[in-house]
Amino acid sequence: MVKKRVDVLVLNSNETITLDSPENENGLGIVDHGGVAIKQGKIVLAASTDLLERKYRAGRTIDVENEIILPGFVDPHTHLIFAGAREAEFQPRIEGVSYMEILRKGGGIIETVNRTRQASPESLFQFGQQRLDTCLESGSTTVEIKSGYGLREDDELKILRTVQRLREYHPCNIVPTFMGAHAVPPGETSSEFVLSIVNEMLPRVAQAGLAEFCDVFCEQGVFDSVESKMILRKAAKLGLKLKIHADQFTDSGGAEIANRLRANSADHLVHSPPKQLEKMVETKVIPVVLPSSSLSLLSGENADARSMLTLGLPVALGTDFSPSNWMLGQLTVAALASRELRMKASEIIRGITINAARALGLEKRVGSFHVGKDADLVTLRVPNHKWIGYTYGERVVDNVLIAGKRVVRDGKRIP
Numbered sequence: 001m002v003k004k005r006v007d008v009l010v011l012n013s014n015e016t017i018t019l020d021s022p023e024n025e026n027g028l029g030i031v032d033h034g035g036v037a038i039k040q041g042k043i044v045l046a047a048s049t050d051l052l053e054r055k056y057r058a059g060r061t062i063d064v065e066n067e068i069i070l071p072g073f074v075d076p077h078t079h080l081i082f083a084g085a086r087e088a089e090f091q092p093r094i095e096g097v098s099y100m101e102i103l104r105k106g107g108g109i110i111e112t113v114n115r116t117r118q119a120s121p122e123s124l125f126q127f128g129q130q131r132l133d134t135c136l137e138s139g140s141t142t143v144e145i146k147s148g149y150g151l152r153e154d155d156e157l158k159i160l161r162t163v164q165r166l167r168e169y170h171p172c173n174i175v176p177t178f179m180g181a182h183a184v185p186p187g188e189t190s191s192e193f194v195l196s197i198v199n200e201m202l203p204r205v206a207q208a209g210l211a212e213f214c215d216v217f218c219e220q221g222v223f224d225s226v227e228s229k230m231i232l233r234k235a236a237k238l239g240l241k242l243k244i245h246a247d248q249f250t251d252s253g254g255a256e257i258a259n260r261l262r263a264n265s266a267d268h269l270v271h272s273p274p275k276q277l278e279k280m281v282e283t284k285v286i287p288v289v290l291p292s293s294s295l296s297l298l299s300g301e302n303a304d305a306r307s308m309l310t311l312g313l314p315v316a317l318g319t320d321f322s323p324s325n326w327m328l329g330q331l332t333v334a335a336l337a338s339r340e341l342r343m344k345a346s347e348i349i350r351g352i353t354i355n356a357a358r359a360l361g362l363e364k365r366v367g368s369f370h371v372g373k374d375a376d377l378v379t380l381r382v383p384n385h386k387w388i389g390y391t392y393g394e395r396v397v398d399n400v401l402i403a404g405k406r407v408v409r410d411g412k413r414i415p
């Protein structure tokens with residue numbers, strides 16, 4: 001048989017997790033001793049090493065003996081662009097002062113807003129690059145980034161332009177979200193601020209093509225359900241897709257809004273009523289669960305991921321990286337999902353790959369090794385997939401490829 005030429009062959013894994021199992025939607029599609037053939041940045045075939053070696057010859061071969069291969073992780077929820085950190089505020093939080101109490105006293109998000117408004121675009125770009133490099137080294141190849149630390153037009157646009165520049169210069173796939181409705185700026189009422197979002201910021205953002213999604217922090221004392229709906233309806237009219245921070249601290253109607261407006265995803269869902277979760281089966285809203293965020297709040301309250309899985313919902317997992325939850329690794333989220341949410345390895349793997357891709361509307365491009373998808377993959381130094389959620393993830397990532405190009409080797413970003 002004449003061997004066909006491909007660009008890259010990744011071979012000799014213990015397991016190749018394809019997430020492409022037509023006969024069983026919830027199956028992982030595991031190929032033992034498998035690998036992946038890549039041409040022009042796309043998946044040609046994921047199959048056994050034997051078959052790949054018989055069918056293809058490649059310009060480059062990557063041997064991943066004693067490792068497993070997975071689609072690159074997708075992080076569907078981050079607040080990645082901001083200046084400063086809030087380690088000082090974390091100390092009183094450890095002593096029991098609540099997050100919302102700190103926010104009411106002008107700390108929390110507002111402190112980060114002040115720092116971010118003062119920051120130059122160049123410094124924000126540098127922070128972004130460093131943090132995205134950490135994402136890559138942690139196995140994430142697609143990352144959603146929200147604005148929301150500007151809270152006025154010029155500063156929100158400064159953040160979204162930084163995200164735009166990162167999309168051009170950083171290999172990570174980046175999905176930009178406008179989240180002007182992240183907090184009410186000091187000195188304004190929420191109704192004034194909502195009007196400025198609806199009448200000024202959203203049209204500017206949409207016209208400049210700086211965001212694919214619009215997100216709102218729907219919560220008691222932040223934006224109520226009427227305000228949240230007003231913002232999201234306007235965003236939909238302008239062609240943006242919808243996300244919502246739903247029911248994180250209280251049942252604030254967030255999940256209901258997501259269902260009613262057919263949002264792509266509803267995120268957090270810690271206090272959502274079971275009826276609204278059931279409804280997601282029919283509305284196809286993707287539940288995004290953020291266990292590290294719950295842990296950082298020190299509240300001990302988590303979303304009921306088990307009930308969502310019992311309903312058959314495609315539960316996605318994200319980091320919710322922000323100054324109040326400083327973590328970027330989806331393998332660490334996996335470790336928390338098993339312990340705090342009782343999710344099994346197979347459920348977690350879908351949560352950080354194909355289901356997270358669904359939360360971003362990218363399921364046709366990334367999240368599995370379906371033929372023709374982008375060749376984004378990660379190889380892990382573990383014997384089998386049950387280590388996902390079992391290990392906390394330190395020094396587990398070996399290689400990361402994006403569109404067939406190696407961007408991480410031996411766990412380190414290749415400059």
Ligand SMILES: [Zn+2]
Nearest residue numbers: 077079245320
């Ligand atoms: Zn968030």
